[in-house]
Amino acid sequence: MTEPFPLPTVRSQERQTLEEFLDYFRAVFIRKADDIDDQHARLRVGASDLDLLGLVRHMAGVERFWFSQALDGSDQPDFWSNPNDPDDEDADFHHGPGDTLADAVAAWHSAVADARERVAAHASLDEVTAIAVGPPDNPARYGPRSLRWLLVHMIEEYARHCGHADMLREAIDGAVGD
């Protein structure tokens, strides 16, 4: 596996702190997929149907959704579709036998590079997404979100999936930690 990423610094201002934590978890997350073959990328643990291939595809899509489609209102298409079910909203997790981890990792890197450029183009954490998000039938939770909210959400989204990836990677080859 590649070298760990530096820990976030402790005296930074708000925006730098959020961006450092997000970049830290991006690095932790993608390291979990280092040196894994396509068979191991499909390994599951316990009763869950999560695997590393699905998680990497999922986070590529999450980066594109939040920073491109939501924040900037872009019309970039979703990365993944299910050929057997065009309405499958979990097509990222439901990969086919020909799907590869290499393609998923490449999509992830491309989405992250795009996300970093888009975030840098917004001067204030108070700027809000171009589209409303959340459940339309719940006025308290439906609406535009600030860039600040978006960065905190992405940190916890990555961290939770890193928890899943921790268990999967340990089951594959015993590797643990960041």
Add this chain to the structure above:
Amino acid sequence: MLHAFLDWHRVVLIRKAEGISEAGARIRLPPSDLTLLGLVRHMAEVERDWFRRRFTAQDAPPLYYSDDDEDCDFHPSDTDTMTDALAALRAEIAYAQNATAGVPMDTLAAAVPPTQRIAGWQPSLRWILIHMIEEYARHCGHADLLRQAADGSVHD
């Protein structure tokens, strides 16, 4: 907003641990030795460390640490219970919520424990809250898989 995100993950972890049998609280997914009981004890210890010992410099000895096993929080004995672990976690959360309510985010931790590996490493409340959010979220990821293995439940 940081307080709200942190409180959400506190609730998620507690829900993952509630309503489970003592046997279910000890289910593992080998080779990992994590258990739901161990995770709840661990987060009680983590809350105590960050908010009592570091942020408010309170002289609060660890709940579970022992010289024989530094990871004793993760390694409950046969007689330790989830009921006790959840009570400890809720007490530490209540302290943390009181100690940080209305406090400016740039406030630095009052204490730097002598065991701190990096000299002068003294984070702001903002840093601590973001760290706690990702710490909880990551352990909620572990808890997701453990709870699903224990009884099939998958919700937040």
